[in-house]
Amino acid sequence: MMLRFSLALACVVTFTSIGWAQPLANPKHSDRADRFYQIDQWLPTPNSARTASGAPGPQYWQQRADYDIDVTLDDANQKISGTARIQYHNLSPHPLSYIWVQLDQNRFRPDGDSVTSAPAPSLAPKITFDAMSSILASMVFDGGYKIESVKSFDAKKSVVGDAMKFTIHQTMMRIDLDKPLAPGKSLGFVIDYQYNIVDAKVIRARGGYEFFEKDDNYIYEISQWYPRVAAYTDYSGWQHKQFLGRGEFTLELGDYDVRITAPSEMVVAATGVLKNADDVLKPEWKERLAEATSAKKPMFIVTPDEAKTNEPIRTKKTKTWEFRADNVRDFAFAASRKFIWDAMGVDVQGQKVMAMSYYPGEAEPLWSQYSTEAIIHTLDIYGKYSFAYPYPVAISVNGPVYGMEYPMICFNGPRPEEDGTYTKDTKYGLISVIIHEVGHNFYPMIINSDERQWTWMDEGLNTFLQYLAEQEWETDYPSRRGDPEKIVPYMRGGNQRPIMSGSEEILQFGNNAYSKPATALNILRETILGREQFDFAFAEYARRWKFKRPTPSDFFRTMEDASGTDLDWFWRGWFYSTDHVDLAIEDLKLFQVDSGDPDVEAERKRKEKDDKEPTLSKERNEALRKRIEWQAGLKDFYNSEDYDPLAVDEAARKSFQKFVDGLNEKERAMLRRSTNFYVATFKNVGGLVMPIIVRLHYTDNTSELFTIPVDIWRGNGDRVGKLFVTDKEITRIELDPRRELADTEVSNNHWPPRIVPSRFKLYKDEKKKNPMQKLRDKNKDDGVTDSDSNSEDTKDEE
Incomplete structure (x- = not known):
């Protein structure tokens, strides 16, 4: 739709409104909920132990x-x-x-x-x-x-x-x-x-x-x-x-x-x-352990052959x-x-850390190739985003527990098949679980959050850093969690509780405590704050609460304090609610400046009339015999060729010229602009406000990407309009083109609407065999003839 508007001289009056946020429904506003409601009253009151900035206080x-x-x-x-x-x-x-x-x-x-x-x-x-x-x-x-x-x-x-x-x-x-x-x-x-x-x-x-x-x-x-x-x-x-x-x-x-x-x-x-070590290690193990401190690759302390030899030994002695x-x-x-033991020393900002793995022969060849390397990689990447690993050892053990963490040691389960082969899922499952469990040394073993109450503070933060570490392991690492589009099925579905639920009250534990907070932090880093601001604030949180016990409010407040950004809307939407992201393009209107020149406007109207396709009725009515054509005396001036409904009289020209003469040069230039003013209307279907990321495509096959801050929703969290001013003509618009918002419905992300295909499979409905047919086939496999199967002797044997 294209509309035209007129420019005129006017006196602009600005009104200042005073309002306040409210958590409850507001029936007197089209936006019945304030999505930017400040969450301070939901957080503990700052005190001398925990400050309003999110840092430990002087009396912590x-x-x-x-x-x-x-x-x-x-x-x-x-x-x-x-x-x-x-x-x-x-x-x-x-x-x-x-x-x-x-x-x-x-x-x-x-x-x-x-x-x-x-x-x-x-x-x-x-x-x-x-x-x-x-x-x-x-x-x-x-x-x-x-x-x-x-x-x-x-x-x-x-x-x-x-x-x-x-x-x-x-x-x-x-x-x-x-x-x-x-x-x-x-x-x-x-x-x-x-x-x-x-x-x-x-x-x-x-x-x-x-x-x-x-x-x-x-x-x-x-x-x-x-x-x-x-x-x-x-x-x-x-x-x-x-x-x-x-x-x-x-x-x-x-x-x-x-x-x-x-x-x-x-x-x-x-x-x-x-x-x-002198009392419990064999001399050769001690020598290898000393050599491993400066090794370039993980080396065996207890070799596979030694572990195999050790398995059948039984004595009554103890160590x-x-x-x-x-x-x-x-x-x-x-x-x-059964333990094979490999190790490698790694320098962590001047401190020697021994990365070590213990595993049975059943874990080979996967563990000797990846376990200790994954430990070292974790210490490196987590240290980059948090602080240097402070402990002297980091250990990964293969056994019955799939993944569990403790200070300096973790238990990890994936193994190859009995023949030594393994699937891609097993390989990356091993690397990921080691990254995750070793990473728990940082969250919550050192940043000592309360897991009994808030699972997300260790699992969610750790899963977020796990995603960063995985992406620095290799290109296209198959991370299960972290990418916004991977949380979409959960966000779209039901049976949810907010992230800020007690650990025992969580529904869909993995999605709620691991995936959703990790995805939220990834979006906060990439789209809301940007990497530089986020990384600074996140590292500040880690530094402040190293070897201390933070609560959610300490994390929220620190992230806002160090980034200089009000994020209450973000915590409220992602952590305190079960709203989801579903932004939609509802409408696009085109406005152009009405020049006011009567001749120009008359010519434009003539062109619009000529270009306009007649209605079906008008087209068919053209062939009808018209009374005015055969009955004399019915035609007058308005039926003559002298009449032009779009004709411009001199008075209109003089009036327009007088208007133009009263303008300055800047105003005259604006009047002559042929710029397109597009107003796009966006609807918040899912309830969770987010920045609007939109790409405009033009007739010249170029495009532009716009990121509209989340603040656009402050006046109305349900529906907003955004003005785009361009000399080009828009052909189409798409929302969230890089899939960074976890938008749950892509069919409404396009204008004009675009059909999003779904796929179906063809299959042949095969008739199943009845019991008699199955018995016949079994007899054939066993070499029994039909006559044999019906004999009395056969029945007696059965």
């Missing part, structure tokens, strides 16, 4: 817990027994009457909430044997901690004192104190315990064992294996939400001295630095491996006779 505090643990791995019975000496430091301003401790293995108790509250699985129409085994095993497995004693402990004197009163509530244990622990004071206590290790190939778990029947061996990946002090925070007090299996952990940082006693043939990998880890929030370890 964080508790601390140091551990000294002796643990024995019982390979004959798949059990753990240990003694944990814990020194708890109250750095809060509050006296504490009790201390909460996590007993995560209690979730495997048949009467535990994790088991009894589990929804019914889908049994019909079929279920796998593995799934049935898991159901039956979870009903009878004697899981959970056996707490033998809790006593006071004087670490300085190594003296065990009196028994302490404790109460176990599902996966949490409360230790009651004789007197409150005052601010700035420390308390020691010792816990003796044991528990049965879960078969992680039968009951899904974050740690456990895998049994190899062919060589009667185990791989142990041991996590959540000791009583861990729960976090006490300024924002929620004790974090003692029950562990149901999904919401992970938030823990206090501390130093660890751990001694792991295992069968002497086993190789042990763990969080921290091995302190007694105790001693590890030291400073300033970590957790500790995990792995042990097996």
Whole structure:
């Protein structure tokens, strides 16, 4: 549609309106919801611990817990027994009457909430044997901690004192104190315990064992294996939400001295630095480990042949491996006779880090080629966007757990087929899961967010950085998450909850906690802020909260503070709502300047009239006999050739000339412009406001890309018009041409509307064989004739 408008001299009056954002529906406005509502009132009030800028305040505090643990791995019975000496430091301003401790293995108790509250699985129409085994095993497995004693402990004197009163509530244990622990004071206590290790190939778990029947061996990946002090925070007090299996952990940082006693043939990998290599490593392993610190490629410490030789050895001897880890929030370890071990030293901003992988022969040839290299790549890329990796080792272990992270060590599952071949999905699945799990060292092992409450703060941020690391691994890396168009099916669908939901309340866990926040951050980086602004702000968040415990508000506020951008609309739409992106081109109108010259306008109208195709009725009516043609006296001036309805009289010319004479040269130039003024109307169908990215295509086969800031929606979040001024003629428009907004409906992204094809397959409906035909075919395969199959002898044999 083309319209014309007139230019005129006018007095412009500007009105200033005063308004306020409101979160509720506004019935007195066409936009019934304010999508730019400031979310400050939804966030905790800033204080001296957490500032309005998103940085830790001058009175920020964080508790601390140091551990000294002796643990024995019982390979004959798949059990753990240990003694944990814990020194708890109250750095809060509050006296504490009790201390909460996590007993995560209690979730495997048949009467535990994790088991009894589990929804019914889908049994019909079929279920796998593995799934049935898991159901039956979870009903009878004697899981959970056996707490033998809790006593006071004087670490300085190594003296065990009196028994302490404790109460176990599902996966949490409360230790009651004789007197409150005052601010700035420390308390020691010792816990003796044991528990049965879960078969992680039968009951899904974050740690456990895998049994190899062919060589009667185990791989142990041991996590959540000791009583861990729960976090006490300024924002929620004790974090003692029950562990149901999904919401992970938030823990206090501390130093660890751990001694792991295992069968002497086993190789042990763990969080921290091995302190007694002389006692537990063969001389050749020590030599290779020293050589690996300066190697250019990963090299074997324990070779495949040595691991194979080690598998059948059985003695009653044990070795105790001693590890030291400073300033970590957790500790995990792995042990097996089957482990091949490779390593390579890498320089991380002047610090030597040993990247190491442990895996059985069944993982070859995939693991020796990719595991340690993927570790090193992760440290490099994550360090670029966050901070230099601060720990001395980074380990990847292959075993029964597909992917799980702990400080300095992670468990990763993908393996080749038994013949050593592997699919593309297996290869990239391995690289991706290692990047992801090693990356968790940064988020949340060092940037110590609360996983029990906000899964997205570790999984979402980490998945975003995983995507960046994958894209720097090779061109066209098949990333599963991160690209906006890959989140479209989820955003379009139902059964959603906002990202800012509690970890146990999330629906569609992978999409909600991993994919959506990772995609949101990618869009924020590429489209909203730009890489330079985003990277600066994101690194500032990492720097501020390194070895501290941030909350969502700290992340939101830091990103706004460091980027200098109000992003409340973004957090509100992407994190607090289930709206989706669906922008549509609703209309395009063309306006041109009416010159006002009566002669010019008369000529334009004549041309429009001549070019206009007659209506069907007018075309057919031309052939009709007209009365005025045969009845004399009916014609007058208006039927004569002298009459021209578009004729211009002199008075009109003089009036126009007078108007022109009153204009200055700049105004005359504007009057003569032949510029096209296009007004495009855009509709927000999905509810989530975003920048409007539109490409205009012209008749001369050129195009222009425009990025219209999200602020255009401030006045009306449902529908807006945008003016495009050009001397060219537009032929078509397309929204989001580079697919950067996660727009869920592309059919309305074109003007004029464009048909978006769908595809269908042809197939032949083959008639299925009936039971008699199947029996006949079976008999043919078995060499039985029809007469044989019908004989009495055959029936007797059956």
